[in-house]
Amino acid sequence: MALTGRTALLAALGALVVGLLLPSAAGIWLVTGAVLLAVAVDLVLAAPVRDLRFGRGGTTTVRLGEPATVELTVTNPSGRPLRALLRDAWAPSAWRPGTAGTASRHALTVPGGERRRAVTVLTPSRRGDHHAHRVTVRSFGPLGLAARQGSHLVPWTVRALPPFASRKHLPSRLARLRELDGRTSVLTRGQGTEFDSLREYLPGDDVRSIDWRASARRNTVAVRTWRPERDRHILVVLDTGRTSAGRVGDAPRLDAALDAALLLTALATRAGDRVDLLAHDLHKRAAVAGCSAHEVLPAFTNAMAGLEPALHETDLRALVSTALKMAPQRSLIVLLTGLDAAPVEDGLRPLLPLLTKRHEVVLASVADPRLDVLAAGRGTVEAVYGAAAAEQTRADRRATADRLTRHGVTVLDAPPAQIAPVLADAYLALKAAGRL
Amino acid sequence: MTDTVLAPPSGTGTPSTAPTSLAPTPRGLWRRARWYLAFLVALLIGAVAVTALGQDHSYPPLDPRSYDRDGAHAVVALLERQGVTAEFTADPTGSPAGPDTLVLPEPDLLSPTQLRAVAAARHRRLVLIAPGPAALTALAPGIRLSDEDGGLPYASVHSTPADCPVIEAARAGSAQLGGMLYTSGSRGEGCYPRGHGYSLVSTPGAGGDVIVLGTGAFLHNEQLPKDGDASLALGLLGSQPRLTWHLPDYSAPLPDGVRARKTFGDYIPNGWHWAYYQLVVAAVLAALWRGRRLGPVVSEDLPVVVRASETTEGRARLYRRAKARGRAAEALRRAAGHRLAPALGVPLQAGVPDPDALCAAAAARLPDRPVGDVRALLYGPPPTDDTALLRLADDLDTLERQVRNP
Structure with a gap:
């Protein structure tokens, strides 16, 4: 009452x-x-x-x-x-x-x-x-x-x-994709490695792409055109462990990683590739596999909705073995994790050959803009020591990234606002180079 | 989380017919309340048992029947052993006069009529403990509270030398005295001086002599063994064969004149007191109205949040505390070299530019800076103090600026 x-x-x-x-x-x-x-x-x-x-x-x-x-x-x-x-x-x-x-x-x-x-x-x-x-x-x-x-x-x-704030970058990347695809009129030899069709030679075409055998059968000079590969497999691996809990700006690193994964998924789905998702820390947190093109984005957002950073050190061995199980054929594996020296050196580096042997690996990490602010500090003793510590952290990250690059991994390190477009651009570059 | 696509939570949107109420059932109420009830019953039984078993009397201070620290049973027992007949009375006027001692622990609680009766009874010795002005005027004329120069007529109780010719005090020597301070008057003799007053004054009275004490603390069971307290107590109270000890009635209303000031409540007409109580009832009802909330507070499961730059800031504090100027300078120099190398077109080997090539290229770009100067800045010895470190950071910035805009 x-x-x-x-x-x-x-x-x-x-x-x-x-x-x-x-x-x-x-x-x-x-x-x-x-x-x-x-x-x-x-x-x-x-x-x-x-x-x-x-x-x-x-x-x-x-x-x-x-x-x-x-x-x-x-x-x-x-x-x-x-x-x-x-x-x-x-x-x-x-x-x-x-x-x-x-x-x-x-x-x-x-x-x-x-x-x-x-x-x-x-x-x-x-x-x-x-x-x-x-x-x-x-x-x-x-x-x-x-x-x-x-x-x-x-x-x-x-x-x-997840809000998918980076979808504003999607139209510009789709335009780039169409350029690659040859759907816009680019008169040069089409980029990519997959043979598309033969067409008549036009002035300006790369003479290296002339197909002499076909030209012999016809009366005109024929050139081969190429288009980017389709139906490639992409596996997005989200590390939801300790390093993803760090707050950068106003949100944890994981939120920026989710945003980047969504932009990549939207772009790759339009490009005709299949995208799967794995979220892992100590155990598998979420996995989405084998969705058709129009249901993959809703499935991803749904699976990502419940993801929270866990305060454990990620079990990288389990993560890599799960990822390998989910990617039986050659795939692009996008690892969204941290670039901290200790876990990468001790955990990831011994396992990298397993991944890079058959797959193309991209490691994307969310950088902290606060480091730049700290590194620019001058004037007081405290600020200069802060700047030195920030430079030391940046040097460590750079060294880790260099070592990973030598293993054939594409390393991306960008602040939260840029990580999504940077990852999308890296994907487009790999596609253009025919490395998928 | 599962392997499959997570279906959104389903809902029907139609009113369900299943009861959803969270109201407790009588059975649930009983189950929830039974331990509290059991505890309450145990508490009640315990309280009743304690009151029934323990005949616990608590006496006021200076009660001759009390064995407490502040009781006075010890001194009475000592006196009885010495042959003094002790009796306790609630009415000081009723005791017959003669060769006796009357002790008044709270003379201020007596009404003026009683005071006059005591004065007229001609006791051989009258002991007043901490009397106020009214009691002094009636029983020990000539003695006043020692508040001449406006100071408080009070001193803390501690060991005080007797310093006077009164026989009992001189024999006892120093004792635990203090309390209220009095003047000795024209005929009296003051002992145990404190400040400008005395805490014991002996003056001749109507039937014998009157002893005015500033405090009864030296009569307490606890204080009796200290100093000359026992000697003083026996001397003061044991001079006559009979001792009458007044037991003051603390619950009696104060004598007239003590409560002169009227409170606000006295001005309100009588009937409105009841209206005030009715307003209290209204206030209780208002409190019940405001105190009832609409359902419990909902709490949020908060995620753990750690700032990503926390480790870097911690490292900065460590550098500073350890005065690691060498390491700090090394980090700043390496970063500057790393930024300068691409600007000067010097290739990086394993992430680090070649020192000689870098210095030569920088000196070539800046004609007014010799190679040695640039080398000392980029690869010189570590700074020796914080000022040098600050200067080094600024110099590195200047060099970078000059290289970019020569």
Whole structure:
């Protein structure tokens, strides 16, 4: 049960009655008794909360930062009308900051035997699954003095998908892809290694691409055209271990890595390649394989929604063996991990030959822009020591990257805002060079 | 997470018919409350048992029946062993006069009528402990609280030399005295001087003599063995064959005149006191209204957040604490060399440019800087103090700027 302000006001007005008419203990008992009697009557007449029936509906998936509407249907099976204040409780990160108090509350009137709908608007600010907590109903009596209160558990889950902020880079990369593909009119010898067709020689064509055998059969000079390979296999491997938890700017490294993986996936799917996903730290966290072109991006965002950085050191041996199992034929393996010296030197380097023997390997790492700020520090002793430490860290990363490059790995090291386009460009460059 | 594509959570959107209420059932309530109830019952039983078993009397300080630290049973027992008849009375006016000693531990609690009756009873010896002005006027005329120069007539209790001709005090020597301080008056004799007053004053009274004590602390069970306390106590209280000890009634209303100031409540008409209580009831109801929340607080499972640059900043602090100027300078120089090499067209070998080639190229680009100067800057000895390190960082910046814009 719950009281309202009216009860307190009534009791306060009762002080006038006590002071003017009945200045005694009996007066207080009388007035308070009358107030409590009214409260009891109100409680008895209020619609019962326990018998209410609830149903849910509405959005189940939403892109991070966009609003999601969840409907709550309240059925009042009792004969009495329900005048209620209802709270649809969700975790704080499901609301737009600062609106949790107002957005979760609904004032409802449901006549006896009828049903009404309350619409809750959520704006998740964190990636992942958001679960509904309890629905609390405060059912007021006809006098408005007191209310019955009770809670119901009406489950619902809204999944906040990664925002894919880097999709703004997609049109420019798709234009580059079309250039490669020869679908735009590029008169030079088509890039790529896959034989496409023969066509008549035009001035300006590379003489090296003239197919003499075909020219002999025809009366004109024929040139071979090439196009980029299609139907290549790409495996995106996300390291969700300790290094992915580091916060760069406002978000953990993992969020930037997810963004880069999504841009690469969108681009590669358009280019006709098959993309699979593996997220791994101590154990396999998520894996998506064998999706058709139009369902791969939704499947990826869905799988990525629940990924959280784990505070373990990644088991690189298990990661590599799982990746090899998922890539039986020659593939492009994109490792989104850190460039810290210790795990790479001790964990990854001994295993690299296994990967590079059959596969093309790209290692992409999210750099920290704060290092540049630190490295530019001058003027005070503290700032100069900070600059020295930042230069040392950068030199270590550079040395690690150099060693990996010597193993035939393409190493990318870019700040969070650039990692997605840089990875997309690296993919296009590999495709143009026919190295997939 | 599974291998398959994760299906979005499914929902029907229609009102379910299954009950979803979280209201506790009577059985659940009982299960939740039973341990609290058991605890409460055990507590009650324990409390009743303790009150029933332990006949625990607690006496006020200076009570002759009390064995506590601040009781006075020891001194009475000593006196009885010496043949003094001790009796305790709640009414000091009722005891017959004669060769006796009357002890008043709280003379201020007596009404003016009682004070007059005591004064008229002509006791051979009257011992007043920390009397106020009213008691002094009635029982020990001529003696006042020693507050002449505006200071407090009070001193802390500790060992004080007797320093006076009163026989009992002179025999006892120093004792634990202090407390209220009094003037000795024209006929009295002051002992145990503290500041400008005395904590023991002996003055002739109506029937015999009156002893005014600033404190009764030396009569406490705990204090009796110290200094000359026992000697002083026996001397003061054991001079007569009979001892009457007044047991003050602390619960009695204060004598008139003590409570002169009126409070705010005294000005409110009588009936409105009840209205005030009714307002208290209203306040309680308002508190219940505001205190009831609409469902519990929902907590967030917060992720662990570590700043990625934390290790670098930690390394900077370590450099500074260890005064690792050599390492810091080495890092700055290597970074500068790494940036200069591509600008000057010097190839990198294993990530590091050749020192001679780099210095020669830099000197060639900048005619006003000799090779030795550039070499000392890029490959010189480590700086000896922080100022030199600061200067080195600035010089490296200058060199880079000059190489880029000669």
